[in-house]
Amino acid sequence: MSEELPNTIKRIPAHQIQEVAKALSGDLRLRILEALGERSKSISQLVEELGVAQPTVSINVQNLEQAGLVSSATSGSGREKICSRVMDALLFELPLRPGEGLQQVEEISMPVGLYTDCIIQPPCGLQGLEGAIGCPDDPRAFYMPERTKANLLWFSEAGFVEYAFANPLPGGVPLQKLLLSAELCSEAEGYKQDWPSDISLSINGKWIGTWTCEGDFGDRKGRLSQSLQFGSSQYGQLTEWSVTPEGSSINGVKSSDTTLAELDLHYNRPIKVRLEVRADAENCRGLNLFGAGFGDHPQHLLLRFVRDDL
16 A cells, blocks of 8 residues: 655745755754644744754744745744744655756855955954854954854954855856845944944955945844843844846945946856955944844845846
8 A cells, every 4th residue: 555645745846946955954954844743833942842042943944934844923922933834745846948947046145154265353253153253352263163153253444254155057047136135234342323334345356336334233132132242233234235237236226337247257166255344445444244143134144146037
């Protein structure tokens, strides 16, 4: 006798396979799905059952939500997020034609500690979910292997961090838009709401635009910053740079004439993304870069590739 099929089966079209597969690739995310197998549970119940810190559980639940594997709702009291598994089995529909397996938007999430180059000066530091990485205000911490666990980094005055992203699009696939989003603020001792800093983005050495953050925000706790000491930077502003065939913009406002063609993107070469406060900036006051575990937004540095319809 054949085995009985599960009650709920979710079909995964070819262009969503990679996204769902990434969500299933983590051991903790599989344990969350297992914990939700028989009934819905709150975030606090998952924390207790899995023995993992609340920010880590929240981040992984969101990854599952984005992949359509978990749904969430607010409890009747409005204090708890209740999570449910939405299916018992997955049916993957493999691509049949070239390009069918690509999403309209491909994205790469880069942990803030995985930079490939930097120049910083104190005050500076790195913070992971389990505490400080290295000694505060010691630039040597930025070269330690443990930096990869950072969910928050900061430096004062002039400096930069640079990341190398892979190009997920194969050769010949036309690109309509390249988007970089990050949660950022300036850097002051403690915090200062009125403390502007000019933060610039360049891609492959081409200036995309400069965004002026109005302050180093610490007047309230960030939504994900419960473990950060109050009296320091708590959250930033989610900022998006965009590059198209016509030019570049920041949060929808034109920032430069740099076009996609000028970036000289190749599928077999890294895309170098640099966030920088230049020494000659009018407001040279450093930056805080928040990862998925701190601030207001549960995301790392996010690079998105919007392709033309094939």
